[in-house]
Amino acid sequence: MDQIGIPKATAKRLPLYYRYLTLLHDAGKKKVSSTEFSEAVQVDSASIRRDFSYFGALGKRGYGYDVDNLLSFFKKILNQDELTNVALVGVGNLGKALLNFNFRSSANIRISAGFDINPKITGTIVSGVPVYYVKEMQTQIREQQIQIAILTVPAPVAQKIADEIIAAGIKGIMNFTPIRLSAPAGIQIQTLDMATELQILVYFLHSEEKRKNK
Amino acid sequence: MDQIGIPKATAKRLPLYYRYLTLLHDAGKKKVSSTEFSEAVQVDSASIRRDFSYFGALGKRGYGYDVDNLLSFFKKILNQDELTNVALVGVGNLGKALLNFNFRSSANIRISAGFDINPKITGTIVSGVPVYYVKEMQTQIREQQIQIAILTVPAPVAQKIADEIIAAGIKGIMNFTPIRLSAPAGIQIQTLDMATELQILVYFLHSEEKRKNK
DNA sequence: ATTGAATTGTTAATATCTTCACATTCACAA
């Protein structure tokens, strides 16, 4: 199986495709064309065909794509056929909100452990997830063999904590802090800074305005 | 002033640049070179020079960039010199977490109104922000002339609510739902689906693993 | 069987983004 060399741009669209496919499946739809798909996910139909084709010939000319086939294929590709456990490091406001988030239904992902320094919540169970004191972080990550962590700690300690969890075996970090984490090669870091995203939105809005007032 | 035609890729890096510039400024640094900048923000130095050059010649050859100049320039570009009010639509778990988020210090953005259907919180003030009943949404948005909304409502009602706030004058939506919203031209939509982001991370992780086991 | 309508998979064209490499320019020292 050759999953190497799939463009990043394509990879980023896979979850979108997967989500729409489950939708089609649940609606009992049996086949779908790239044009139809295109309208729903708002991606050019040629891009969709190309994206799909990286994984081989998944469709039939003159017919379209078999929804069930495609779905089970992408399910495998995205590791949706097995539950992925992740750690949540930093159980503050955002962290708590994420604990309540149902990642499982849409992405088969489960937060299986939380870590914090606040003694008011460490040792308790928040939204069904045990919250440990930071001191236990490395042992717990190792024991539970967790490979992915969501980082929702204050910016000043972000790099330090990142180093620690990487040392404990974490291979991928979903980074909610504004810090540009540095990490050894092979460690995946996905940063998602909400303030930044809002700033981009504001920027696009204002530049659009200026364009119109031209 | 010609802010038109700046590549999207560049625009998306602006907040990152801005943040690091404030950092430099606060540290009392007077000048910075693209090489130095590059290391801090993890963007190729040539890209940085090119990005900056879209806005004109901001640096001095043989010298570098003047931090204060650059900072005040980007402050303007990113509208950081004025406070941006945004509405929060859907005050659930994530919504509440966002209310506690300090967008102001890093992005000069403030959530000035929340909207929900839950009578337990409507009419109250959460984290300093008044939460109105959805019925008042359109009038409030109009009266306060809010142009940007954060959408944290359940997926099934996302499109309907989006239509309503757009009708009330919203020009930009930060969409936290997994729905691909459709909107008239000129409306900016920035989608940020956390489950999707996690799925992408999982995907990259596993494909990296496969690459290594080759 | 044959035809026609539909739709893929892919080649080629285009667009966008990144990086290299260096002439140009500047600050500063001698």
Added chain:
DNA sequence: TTGTGAATGTGAAGATATTAACAATTCAAT
């Protein structure tokens, strides 16, 4: 004032991503 080292701004090359266009193929109808 001249020379030197440093660093920008950018033309050109390279890489990546998107879109157009169509031959190849399939299904369904006759």
